[in-house]
Amino acid sequence: MIPGALREEVARDGETIVFVARDRLLEVMTWLKETPGQQFDYLVDVTAVEFRDRERPLQVVYFLRSLTRRADLRVKVELDAAGDLAVDSVWGLWRGADWLEREVFDMFGITFRGHPDLRRILMWETYAEGFPLRKDFPLRGRFSRAEQVRQALNANPEAHYSLDELSIADAWGDLPDDMRERLKRGERGVVPE
């Protein structure tokens, strides 16, 4: 029995799903990775599920695999949509979680505590419309097509680099004064009216 497991289910493809309490996720994952007999050394995928039924909690789904034992396992954490959407990052266990967790953050707005570089990955960093894969996000986006085009055309070039990158090569000193001022105030990519 896996420590910290709340309940188990069998999916329609025959795989075992283990539900884990949010606070014990990292502990359970470490146990699963490092215990002999478990050895889930490979992280297949990380994703999240939100149901159409708003009452049901969001799920963060981890697909684990043991390459030595040739076995799979699915671990789920349930998050209350009205509450704090945050879980611990498994970045320290599997480096493959880096971009996968960033994508879940980008698409669902779920924060992974302890992730060293939790930025948007598919949407641009200054994207302001919310989280596209949430059910309350309309298929065509929150803004009209005309507004989206206007924003895209008016976006400042500085929005395309992160501050981190601009600090390389002493580029900071070469920037125009007004851009430096804006960046200091944290106004990256603000669309002019």
Next chain:
Amino acid sequence: MSSRTIELELATPGLDAQGRPVRVPLPADGQPVGSELGGEHLLLNMGPQHPATHGVLRLVVELDGETVVRCIPHLGYLHSGFEKLGEYRHYNQIVPLTDRTDYLSPMANNVGMALAAEKLMGIEITPRCTVLRVIACEMSRIISHMVWLGTTSIDLGAFTPFLWAFQERERIYNLQEMWTGARLTTSLTRVGGLMADIPDGFVERLREFTRTFPKTLEEIDRVLTRNAVWAGRTQGVGVLTAAEAINYSLSGPMLRASGVPYDVRKDKPYLGYETYDFEVPVGEHGDVYDRYLVRLEECHQANRILQQALARLPDGPINVDDPRVILPPKSRAMSDMEAMIFHFKQVMEGVKAPVGEAYVGIENPKGELGNYFVSDGTAKPVRWRIRPPSFINLSALPKMAEGHLLSDLVAINASVDIVMGEVDR
């Protein structure tokens, strides 16, 4: 800016033995030339419109001289929201979206999505459909690897293999066109079957392809494998150890080139792959060269599987006999009341999946393509997740590139075999 420029004292004693002017930098004041260049780093933006990034990938590279200190990929230029779109579509309507994810192997994507939907609904496909799907997957593997080989050899300065590889790819594309009517957006599968059986003459033409294709592979092998320039540009470049490859969740040829013998076709067989006789090539060094060798050998093995599949192709229906899932033939839908009702219900309501979830991973040319469906009992999935192999493989790019030269970054990026349609989805 003055610190960046350095006055080089050139040794100009005249001409060398061949009569060329000698231009060797001399140490200035006892300092080796270039030491002053260290310390100040250059920020280079590569892409998103750059031929060597294989699509709209943008890499921000911090350079120390020519050495990559840091590489920060920026994605999303081709983000189309396929997963979101899938939540608003019936299962069969999702098939065209899968064409457009990894558009270098559309048929394999169609198969992967259909297998996951069938697993969710508990549908057993027919024997003929199984073999035809294997043919579709292996044809995709060959065209995808041919594109990879061609573009990578161009990136590294070899033009001839590119032409040979694309000629072979063209022959498969003609076969795809024959089968589905489309070269790229094939939309081959339906839940429970295929959109069409193979036409007359297809088997003969594919058999002719499998007979002649190894010759091209041998020619490419002769031109590249022991080529000094090719080996010099690829050996020892972008090395990932087995432990690193596992930790970065790599899959497909990227994982196997690092020496991890995991192939979904062998270890979690689908479509009856366990009954085919083929080998899984595994690399040793985990560098760009080994990835090339693995992919080249995979083409040979795919060819073998194609030959075996053609030899065993059974007769029979391609679709399951279930009117709730498969559309009736048009002639019956127009003349038979029962068939018309099923036709109407399927078009208007779609195929309803039971409550639950299913994940099916298949061995795509790029790696493990996973399709994960969550259903709440309606005809449209609650969640359709694609596990994108090249997205996850690409996440190891900074790790592989850092410390190498900028020119090696091109080779490493090519070796990942990315398709931005799939990376960004």
